[in-house]
Amino acid sequence: MSVGDITQNSFTGMEKSGLLPTSPPAYSGPNTSNELQGNSRISVIGAAGIVTPDQVHELSPPPAYDAIFTRRTTEPPRPHKSNNYKEDDRNLWEKVHEWFELSILQLIIWLAWLAFSISFIVYGLMYDGQCNWKRYNKKGKVEQQEDLTGFMRVEGGVMCGTIVFVLLCRLLAVLDRYRTKRHSRSDLEGYKKCGGHLFFLGLGLYIANFGLCIAGASKIIPFYKDKGSNTTFKCDQEFYSFYYYAKIMELVILMPYALYVILALFFVPNLQKKWFLRHKWRQWVRLLDADQDGVISADDMEKTNAKLERIRILVGARNTALSGANQKKWWNDHIFKCGAGKDISIEDYISYLEGTVGAAPPHERANKVKPFITGFFNFFSTEDYRKKNLILGEEDFVKFWTILADVDERHCREKFVKHIPTPLTMAYFMEDFVAFTSHDEFWNEYGNRIFNVLKGERSDRCCKA
Template sequence: MQKSDPSSSSPPAYSGPDTRDDIPGYSGFTYSGGSGPPPAYDSIFTRTNTNPPRLTNHRRSSKTNPYLQDDRNLWEKLHECFEMSILQQIIWLAALAFSISYIFFGLKHKGDCYWKKFNDKGKSQEGEDLTVFIQAEGGLMCATILYAFLCRFFALLDSRRTHRQSRDDVEGKKKCGGHLFFLGLALYIANFGLIIAGAVKVFNLYDSKEISKNETYTVKCDTDFYSFYYNAKIGELAVLMPYALYVLIALIFVPENQKKWFLRRKRRQWVRLLDADQDGVISPDDMERTNAKLEQIRRLVGARNTPLSAEEQKKWWNDHIFKSGPGKNISMNDYISCLEANCPAKAIVTGFFNFFSTEVYRKKNLIISEEDFVKFWAILAGVDERHCREVFVKHIPSPLTMAFFLEDFEAFLSHNEFWNEYGYRVFNILKYKDSCRCCRV
């Protein structure tokens, strides 16, 4: 991501009467429209504009509004509901109980359960001590549980954060998150392997070993230790193996499909920004209403002295939105299919931002304040103020400039890595809100 120094630029001089204080909540965007006062505009939070959408019961209904419907598939619903659920906590507590008991019994019966193979001279050639193995198995499981606990703990702290992070901090967290992901993957695979290996060892302890001529072997195992390990393995396999398989599927086999699901869901929300009446079809009427919103944002930003010409506006819509033909209706699904086939994200987003800003303005690196960020989304998508402020603090790094905002929109339209912060910044404002509560703590 391009870095810039917001302190290197200062707002352009303003020689006219300073009437910006008369505009409620105005603080961050800078008007550059010459010697007169900035254009007046209606209060953002009263949600009045010159071409308001027809708010009907049909539009407000989540059953008829395609952008408010839950478009997650069965795997996503189960996965999101299972995360931080009571059932998962029970599984982790069971794993902790197994790990502690493994270490305890391994230390208590140290050296009391082993098998050895001897040659014709009575010298030990091969063997294994199960009390050492069970300690290793319990220790690795404890380390995995500690890793999972710390990850959840830091995620909880981050969710309660009340201050914004710098872009350098976000980059550091991104690198750290990558290392933690591979560490977690290695721990889960190692645990999976030890669980299987331990079961094979204890179940086959008294089976005949393959020996050659003149070789002998001996098995010695304390009855209490063997009974515990044997029965514990049956319980562990019943409890942890389904969970281990679920984790391995979630980490190895599902991510490629999750990228497709995530990108398709984000593009649905992009269509939502363009579909003014929220009926699932982008029409010329939606174009006019959306252009009216973008004009209101232009007046808020003050980065253009005059609106984008009608010809340029129509060209952007015909080139990037009306894929069925100039000025012809296109459904949400058809448009998303066109984006999946070819999505020139940079050209689309740059043209979109040109409605209310200019390349020259974006290069000035003027900082966008929280108030103007909230007003921007109130105009464009009617986003709840409280939700918008929460997203601003938790997901928008400091500083935020128009150039960085444009890059976030590009990532929103094209970035498919669902674990990466870049792809989530804009999506967090618009995404479907999970209503699954039945299985959560």
């Protein structure tokens, strides 16, 4: 309590008065022998254990007058709010994968791969035909032979070709990153097919490299092993020593990398789809949780509705605001799954999405999310407006995300150029939101557009309590 807590003029109308009479009114009830100490004229009716005013004063004396202005009352503890969106929701594989892709370790592996490829080609040409074995039949004709120098050149050539392919892909990625012109929707199918061809070409090169690596080891390590009668061996000692120890080093360096690539290409993708969809759902919930405390409440509903109303005025896609009853209906039907207007945590809501959207077959998930995405867009647009296919410009796109999700403007413009094809209409924008909440293919641009705008580039203001 402080001075500010006392209402002004709270003592108005109070007048000083003398002490109250000490003589109480006469008591007409039965007499008792129990009397209060310190005042023999006041008697108590059958209450021997009562605490007297003098005893209360001794046990807990009243505060001094000045203490009223110096004492500070303890404020009630506020409920603790943990910002769930600051937590790293990646699993161990995702953390290791992202670390490895940006680490110096991968560069070392590629430099070693380049060194092996060049040395294999050089040694294969230097010692051409000087390391082989031949098996003869009873008539003295060669029935089987193996030339390791030729095999070594092939292996080095495939390794070198893989490195060139990877460098070209990285160069294309860098050029796309600094692209200043948006792709058209008609060109996207062509780029998608090209990307698919590059993926399968790279996959074939990786498989060929790992197969040749194992095959080379199976040839050089047991080279002098008995292969039956009538077999001759010829191999230059310097070439043999180099290929033998180089192959052992290659197995030590490249086989763990091979295991990593095999896991990434064949075993992880199905799990990665589930992880990716869950990450996108967290971003979707984040749009609804206005105070970013990990719980969607009625207060969040009001704040989010206010943001959507600002977007409606900005875009002009709806002449009048959606009625309050329809606004509450959308939240109660699609968000507040614990009961109308009742708080729901982000984990509970994501679990609900996993049980409904995630449990449906991939081709049916879009139909599962379309009702609540359509209702969300009805806050600031109408079906008739979406059918007109009016183009949304870059400024409208940037302001949309600045109002709704507090996305950094520079980041938003970069993602608009890189990920949003032209033309952009409200209908296309709604389709992107449908894909955002239902599409699980993490390599597909169609399902990544909204996620890439929201991923990891929000301004600091979004995380303030």
